[in-house]
Amino acid sequence: MRQNTPQGMSVIVKTVTRLTVRLIFLFGVYVILHGHLTPGGGFAGGVMLALAAVHVMLAYGRDTAMKELSFSGAQIFEGIGALAFLVIGLSGLAAGVFFKNYLAPGTPFEFLSGGTIIISNMAIGLKVMGGLFAIFVAMTFFQGGGTDDKK
Amino acid sequence: MNFEITLVIILIIIGSVIALELNDLLSCVISVGVAGYGLSVIFLLLGAPDLAITQIVAEILALVILIRATLERDTTRMTGVRAVMLALVAVFSIGTLLYFASISLARLPAFGSPIMKVSSEYIARTLSGVGAANAVSAIILDFRAIDTLGEVTALFTAAVAVVAIMRKSARKPREERD
Structure with missing residues (x-):
């Protein structure tokens, strides 16, 4: 593949990436945390976090991005997120019904409102970030290319 | 139907036809990306910013994955009898789909007046019962959280399947293949 060299793309792309990738990551975290107040939520924010990691990988190459978020790290995030969402549902079962929203509703339009929704958003965001990054890495690097052999 | 939506739909159709012919x-x-971004604009025009955000970020990721995955591939074209048969099957399937779609679309209620009364109940209870300002979040994570659990399971299964198919440890060593 053309751009799979370890050093990544040109210096212009690298500079712009260095300036923007933190903002993209921060916006993803914002979308996840404010999912109960503004449009967006765990899925959209999680895709943004995965895109930040993909952004680093496209600009700086595979090795640099793997230092930030490794393949096994992404898989661990995915597992933790999915399990956390299940645990939220089971803890609702302990409080009465599966996925019962047992936390206090709080004042609408405040940050701490909506009960378990904010925790569910965090779990889903973590899960989507790990899962989509793992899918990206698997689909772009594990297909018999030259970079396949060294781990 | 309003004018902007019609315009965007025409753009989507043009983009899809171009994608087929290239x-x-x-x-x-x-060119396929035109469909995704156009759909996102349509969601915005219909007043569904949640869907628009999700659509646009998912479209960006899908485009990046498709571009990276298809850079080295070639198109294969079928010729002869198989091409004619495939075209016939496609025309028949699309015709059947359009026939039943036209029947069911004629029976749909007008936009904004659903048959099911459960959605108005969701909207009425979102602020008082759940306390979330975003009704979409309240629906997908509280009223219908089991649906979301299924969605999470689907994505988890997809990721596991992709990694299982693409992983390298189950392949033959490179020396044997070459």
Whole structure:
């Protein structure tokens, strides 16, 4: 593949990436945390976090991005997120019904409102970030290319 | 139907036809992107910013994955009897789909007046019962959280399947293949 060299793309792309990738990551975290107040939520924010990691990988190459978020790290995030969402549902079962929203509703339009929704958003965001990054890495690097052999 | 939505739909159709006719696979993938971004604009025009955000970020990721995955591939074209048969099957399937779609679309209620009364109940209870300002979040994570659990399971299964198919440890060593 053309751009799979370890050093990544040109210096212009690298500079712009260095300036923007933190903002993209921060916006993803914002979308996840404010999912109960503004449009967006765990899925959209999680895709943004995965895109930040993909952004680093496209600009700086595979090795640099793997230092930030490794393949096994992404898989661990995915597992933790999915399990956390299940645990939220089971803890609702302990409080009465599966996925019962047992936390206090709080004042609408405040940050701490909506009960378990904010925790569910965090779990889903973590899960989507790990899962989509793992899918990206698997689909772009594990297909018999030259970079396949060294781990 | 309002004018902007019609315009965007026409753009989507043009982009899809261009994607079908191009020879270069990379250009095809980029033309297919018109459909995704156009859909996102339509969601915005219909007043569904949640869907628009999700659609646009998922479309960006899908485009990046498709571009990276298709850079080295070639298009294959079928000729002869198989091509004619495939075209016939496609026309028949699309015709059947359009026939039943036209029947069911004629019976749909008008936009904004659903048959099911459960959605108005969701909207009425969102602020008082759940306390979330975003009704969509309240629906997908509280009223219908089991649906979301299924969605999470689907994505988890997809990721596991992709990694299982693409992983390298189950393949033959490279020396044997070459």
